[in-house]
């Protein structure tokens with residue numbers, strides 16, 4: 001497994017079934033062997049564009065909840081990566097399928113999408129930087145892990161652009177940077193022995209909840225309305 005930091009590795013190990021259901025979902029395996037129907041992929045991608053709008057807002061909230069300039073820089077860099085790099089994949093792929101950007105932005109949110117993004121934003125509104133990071137980590141690192149695996153295991157090039165976006169150096173670097181950001185933020189607020197903090201179990205639960213919401217998001221993708 002790639003090095004996405006210590007806290008991520010611990011949180012991931014705390015919810016093995018959910019993590020596996022997320023990263024080995026039928027939707028993911030369908031991209032790997034090319035058997036995923038294009039209609040399901042486009043349905044997912046339109047929803048994911050809306051997801052990324054809210055996900056970027058959550059990262060922007062992290063800029064305001066940061067306590068050091070280094071945290072602000074890392075969160076701001078992630079906002080930049082999302083809106084100027086990752087969302088480009090969605091805009092270009094949908095454009096090729098005849099879906100324009102205005103239509104993309106106007107996509108009606110599926111309930112699985114609403115549930116997930118508002119859960120993450122609420123973690124940031126009601127909690128602090130750490131609550132927000134625990135809710136954001138499964139999204140960032142999960143796609144990094146899926147992309148890296150599919151980058152070497154894919155047997156079809158049907159979804160090569162999607163896989164390339166997440167397997168690529170730029171996205172993998174974001175995952176490592178976010179991992180380092182989270183590890184540093186934990187030490188800064190809870191001390192070096194942060195796993196002994198009474199907050200640790202709740203942070204791990206947040207990570208597990210967000211992971212389950214990722215499973216629901218893939219499932220939503222498999223069932224176009």
Ligand SMILES: Cc1ncc(CO)c(N)n1
Nearest residue numbers: 048051052139140143217
């Ligand atoms: C649902 C979802 N989770 C994570 C990512 C990675 O940013 C994404 N694009 N969409």
